[in-house]
Amino acid sequence: MLRNLRALFRYRGLIQTLVVRDLKARYRGSVLGFFWSFINPLLLLLIYSFVFTTVLPGIHPPEMEPYALFMFCGILPWTWFSSSLLESSGTLIAGGNLIKKVLFPAEVLPIVTVLANMVHFFLGLPILAIFLIYYRHPPDFSDLFWFPIIVLVQLVLTLGLSLLVSSLTVHFRDLKDLLGNLLTLWFFATPIIYPMQQAPENLRWALNLNPMTHLSISYQEVLFYVGPHGHWRWLVALAAMSIVVFLAGYFVFDRLRDSFAEEV
Amino acid sequence: MTPAIDVVNVSKVYRRFARKKQFATLKSALLSGSLIRDLQPDETFPALRGVSFQVPKGCTYGVIGRNGSGKSTLLKCVAGISRPNSGTIAVDGRISALIELGAGFHPEISGRENIFINGIMLGLTKKEVQRRFDEIVEFAELQDFIDAPVKTYSSGMYMRLGFAVAIHVDPEVLLVDEVLAVGDQGFTLKCLDKFAEFRRRNKSILLVTHSLDLVEKFCDQALWLDKGQTKAEGEPKRVVASYIIDVEQTEEHELAKAESARLAASASAGASVTPERLPDNPVETGEAPADMFKATEGRWGTREVEITGVTLIGEDGQPGHVFQYGARVAVRMSVRAHRPTRDFVFGFGIFNADGVCCYGTNTNLEELQPDEFSGEGQVNFEIASLKLVEGTYRLDLAAHKLDGYPYDYHRLLYSFRVKSRTKDVGIYRPDHRWTFSSNIRFKTGDGNRRD
Numbered sequence: 001m002l003r004n005l006r007a008l009f010r011y012r013g014l015i016q017t018l019v020v021r022d023l024k025a026r027y028r029g030s031v032l033g034f035f036w037s038f039i040n041p042l043l044l045l046l047i048y049s050f051v052f053t054t055v056l057p058g059i060h061p062p063e064m065e066p067y068a069l070f071m072f073c074g075i076l077p078w079t080w081f082s083s084s085l086l087e088s089s090g091t092l093i094a095g096g097n098l099i100k101k102v103l104f105p106a107e108v109l110p111i112v113t114v115l116a117n118m119v120h121f122f123l124g125l126p127i128l129a130i131f132l133i134y135y136r137h138p139p140d141f142s143d144l145f146w147f148p149i150i151v152l153v154q155l156v157l158t159l160g161l162s163l164l165v166s167s168l169t170v171h172f173r174d175l176k177d178l179l180g181n182l183l184t185l186w187f188f189a190t191p192i193i194y195p196m197q198q199a200p201e202n203l204r205w206a207l208n209l210n211p212m213t214h215l216s217i218s219y220q221e222v223l224f225y226v227g228p229h230g231h232w233r234w235l236v237a238l239a240a241m242s243i244v245v246f247l248a249g250y251f252v253f254d255r256l257r258d259s260f261a262e263e264v
Numbered sequence: 265m266t267p268a269i270d271v272v273n274v275s276k277v278y279r280r281f282a283r284k285k286q287f288a289t290l291k292s293a294l295l296s297g298s299l300i301r302d303l304q305p306d307e308t309f310p311a312l313r314g315v316s317f318q319v320p321k322g323c324t325y326g327v328i329g330r331n332g333s334g335k336s337t338l339l340k341c342v343a344g345i346s347r348p349n350s351g352t353i354a355v356d357g358r359i360s361a362l363i364e365l366g367a368g369f370h371p372e373i374s375g376r377e378n379i380f381i382n383g384i385m386l387g388l389t390k391k392e393v394q395r396r397f398d399e400i401v402e403f404a405e406l407q408d409f410i411d412a413p414v415k416t417y418s419s420g421m422y423m424r425l426g427f428a429v430a431i432h433v434d435p436e437v438l439l440v441d442e443v444l445a446v447g448d449q450g451f452t453l454k455c456l457d458k459f460a461e462f463r464r465r466n467k468s469i470l471l472v473t474h475s476l477d478l479v480e481k482f483c484d485q486a487l488w489l490d491k492g493q494t495k496a497e498g499e500p501k502r503v504v505a506s507y508i509i510d511v512e513q514t515e516e517h518e519l520a521k522a523e524s525a526r527l528a529a530s531a532s533a534g535a536s537v538t539p540e541r542l543p544d545n546p547v548e549t550g551e552a553p554a555d556m557f558k559a560t561e562g563r564w565g566t567r568e569v570e571i572t573g574v575t576l577i578g579e580d581g582q583p584g585h586v587f588q589y590g591a592r593v594a595v596r597m598s599v600r601a602h603r604p605t606r607d608f609v610f611g612f613g614i615f616n617a618d619g620v621c622c623y624g625t626n627t628n629l630e631e632l633q634p635d636e637f638s639g640e641g642q643v644n645f646e647i648a649s650l651k652l653v654e655g656t657y658r659l660d661l662a663a664h665k666l667d668g669y670p671y672d673y674h675r676l677l678y679s680f681r682v683k684s685r686t687k688d689v690g691i692y693r694p695d696h697r698w699t700f701s702s703n704i705r706f707k708t709g710d711g712n713r714r715d
Contacts, residue, residue, distance in 0.1 A: 013384055014385060025372040029372065098367055101367040102386070103359065104385060261346045262278065
């Protein structure tokens with residue numbers, strides 16, 4: 001397993017090329033092309049803003065304005081997370097030709113999925129920056145130092161889960177459908193469209209078990225809330241857990257690896 | 265010197281999952297607690313059983329065998345795509361596997377970008393692809409289309425591009441699985457040239473193919489796999505020859521089986537008439553077809569004279585169903601007259617697989633006047649040299665009266681196969697010879713002509 005992990009480093013050129021291919025191919029043939037990476041999160045934001053400021057005004061505490069910005073801080077990384085998992089559930093089957101006919105390191109496929117989605121996440125950040133400026137809501141610059149660390153933790157966690165999901169889906173195809181629903185539940189179980197303080201006291205412990213809760217809160221603290229990043233202890237704990245998840249995911253993937261060529 | 269490929273006692277077992285398990289879901293697996301068990305095979309299929317061989321550096325090694333004999337599995341194991349269950353495989357140097365061409369092309373992006381991606385997938389660096397780019401495009405003959413998305417390519421273009429990339433990876437060991445059927449003759453020749461160049465540069469090729477010709481012409485050594493086991497290994501001509509004999513024997517076996525099935529069917533059709541009752545009760549069994557040249561198999565006649573057995577005998581004096589072109593063949597009929605008769609004709613006809621009568625004759629046409637026949641006897645129809653092109657043929661054999669009244673007519677109940685190394689067409693191959701004026705010259709000794 002460790003040897004395979006080291007080999008993974010050698011494939012960085014391949015991974016890089018495939019991520020670029022993925023991004024290029026995604027919008028090939030569409031009129032707006034790459035702009036969709038900006039437009040998609042923007043549209044999503046508009047929908048949520050409409051729902052929470054026009055349809056359901058006043059369910060959020062008044063000090064949380066601008067609420068759209070608050071939600072956007074959580075939605076962007078969530079989109080990265082959930083699309084990565086959803087896409088990686090099908091990635092081995094879609095890339096079956098590569099696994100069956102070419103000597104190809106299968107783990108590259110889910111990794112590429114996660115990284116391509118990360119690029120989309122990065123492309124959404126300028127939109128976020130524009131909104132931060134528009135609402136005159138600049139984050140503390142000292143807090144921004146935490147931002148890459150949060151992204152890194154999320155990357156490791158997402159990679160681990162993607163490896164797990166992609167390898168298990170080869171054997172249990174219905175995981176893909178299951179996952180779609182699970183992610184919807186997961187979305188609402190994460191303080192993204194509501195602040196953590198509004199969650200019922202007796203459910204907080206459950207939310208605290210959710211790793212995405214802490215990522216979401218960290219993004220919000222760094223980008224939205226004024227004041228120092230107070231959630232860093234949770235983040236450090238989550239970082240340790242993410243590494244465990246990654247190793248576990250890779251372990252399962254490695255164990256099932258030999259069956260891919262026959263099962264996909 | 266270490267061999268390029270060293271395969272030692274390799275076995276590969278494929279797992280087969282029963283129908284029920286195939287549809288197993290994670291949920292049901294969890295509910296019944298059989299998650300671990302479902303991941304275990306409940307039925308296995310051995311694809312390779314203890315195969316060992318070595319490919320020395322610079323050697324072109326051919327693997328032949330029937331469908332399902334494990335050739336492709338072997339290649340995948342050598343390529344490292346699947347892992348053998350036991351045994352070891354050591355490969356010295358970079359491998360490129362031509363198993364499926366263009367696997368990994370993305371249809372939406374251009375040929376140019378796909379060359380880079382595919383090249384990197386196959387283990388080149390970006391710079392190396394850059395260096396070989398023009399050569400690849402030229403080899404694939406796609407200069408005009410290289411910037412079009414791959415989805416607009418024809419399947420031939422797609423394959424050529426895949427082949428071009430894979431062969432320019434410049435491997436030490438090239439694995440080829442039946443991919444020479446891509447493109448026109450010119451392209452195939454180009455591929456063969458490229459293989460030859462490989463050999464000159466002391467690289468090794470492992471070639472899986474059904475083209476025995478290619479193995480004989482091109483390979484230094486050959487391996488015949490049968491049901492996952494090595495049946496023969498060594499000098500290509502010898503391996504191919506023993507493979508051909510085995511294929512013929514199987515065909516022989518199948519023809520014999522089909523023939524006995526036909527005979528059984530026609531016998532049961534005429535079961536109401538047993539030979540013992542024939543003299544008193546000469547009824548016709550089975551309808552004679554209105555058009556004698558319209559081929560439908562069957563048996564009819566009164567059986568006053570009965571054909572009790574038919575054997576085809578080859579040059580070696582043994583009964584058989586598969587003969588080489590030009591062989592001496594005898595058709596031996598055992599006949600029995602249930603009462604002495606002075607009115608009898610024996611007939612013989614050959615039909616090809618399309619039901620076309622290739623040849624027909626009888627003793628009357630050849631002006632043999634019947635005198636007397638009683639008891640048991642044998643009729644031999646000897647063909648000095650079987651001048652038919654390769655294919656399967658059926659036989660008509662008959663005993664009847666001079667006026668055509670059938671005693672025992674066997675229509676298309678027997679078959680045999682003619683094998684030929686020349687893939688000429690038609691039915692009949694006359695003895696012939698080509699001669700040319702001195703300014704028309706052909707290459708000699710390059711193996712293109714083998715007869």
